[in-house]
Amino acid sequence: MWETLNQYIQNGPVKAEVLESAIMIVAILLLRGVILQAHFRSHPAMEIEDKRRWVVTSRNVTLIMVVFGLAIIWAAQIQTLALSMFAVAAAIVLATKELIMCLSGSLLRASTKQYSVGDYIEVNGLRGRVVDINLLNTLMMQIGPNPLVGQLSGKTVSFPNSLLLSHSVQRDNVLDIYVIHTFEIPVPIHLDSDAIVPVLGKLLERLCAPYIKVIERHLEAVQTQKLFITPAAEPRITRVPHDDKVYTIVVRFASPVQRRLEIQQSVLDEFIRVQYRLLNHIGGDGGN
Known part of the structure; x- marks a missing residue:
């Protein structure tokens, strides 16, 4: 049989x-x-x-x-x-150059563990949360449109994995469930920073206070396990000169990934209120 x-x-x-x-x-x-x-x-x-x-x-x-x-x-x-087919091998390589680059980028991502499903990343100006990865491209839910608005826009964006060979990858949640988040606020040069930074600093410290101790222990564990040089968990606000029209306030804080946008928006809301009072010469302590 x-x-x-x-x-x-x-x-x-x-x-x-x-x-x-x-x-x-x-x-x-x-x-x-x-x-x-x-x-x-x-x-x-x-x-x-x-x-x-x-x-x-x-x-x-x-x-x-x-x-x-x-x-x-x-x-x-x-x-x-x-x-x-040896005679046409060179032509085949040229014709499949992009495909080979995509496969090479996928191999690079897998071997270096640059990101995985659920991570927040930015590549070549494309920013979003990864929802799917295959051998040729990466699909993510877009974040934006404004860089200061970190909410999901409801749109998807995909990019070929070949971009990983020529562009750097920024990953927000490298510290697992916590994140060190930084954003910038442009301020008109004629507004006194001493009337803005202390108010924002008090609010930021109050919002981050429930998480600082826990995040410090987590950062110490990450530093021991992965040999990372981890940043400090305390929130910081820095003033940076820009040009003769504006200066920049750089806000940096540590928080759970799910809370970072809420904290950022609270700081931005408070800045807008302080800016309004200063521009209209309205008194008040500016605190919440």
Whole structure:
């Protein structure tokens, strides 16, 4: 029976490589589904972001396994084809240059762990929260449109992974659930900074006070485990000269990732109120 089946495969309309490829692909897909379902059932309380990471990672691993398996099954035919196509190899490389760069960027991201699903990143002026990653591009929910408004805009933006080879990647939540957040406020040069900075400083200290001790312990743990030089957790406000029309107030603080936008907006709201009073010569202590 097996000899008859083997002769049919070898001499019939279905080649052995085609049948082996189909069986391998089906087996890998079934294995992926079984592993995902078993993991999700054993962890019913898993967060949606963690589930998304598992789905994305398993999909990419499945794709790599399929490509690797096909390469093994079709090795002889690929070798024959490669020898016959040697004359056009250079043209193929040039035609697939962007594809190769995208795959190289994906390999760079995976090997250096630059970012993963759920991270807040900025690449070549594109800023957002990563929602999907594959071998060719990265998809993220856009943040903006104003740089000071860190809320999700509801739009998605994708970029080819080849950008990772030529542009730096800024990742906000490198400290896991906490973040060191910095933003700038341009101020008209004629407004006295001594009437602005103390007010903003008091508000910032009050907003960050519940988290400073916890974040300090977390930063110490990160420094010990990952050998990072971690920044201080205390909030700071710095005045920086810019030109003859404006100077810049740089606000820096540590907070949970989920609270940073709320704290930033509170500081901006207070600055607008102080600026209004100064421009209209209205008295008051400016505090909340």
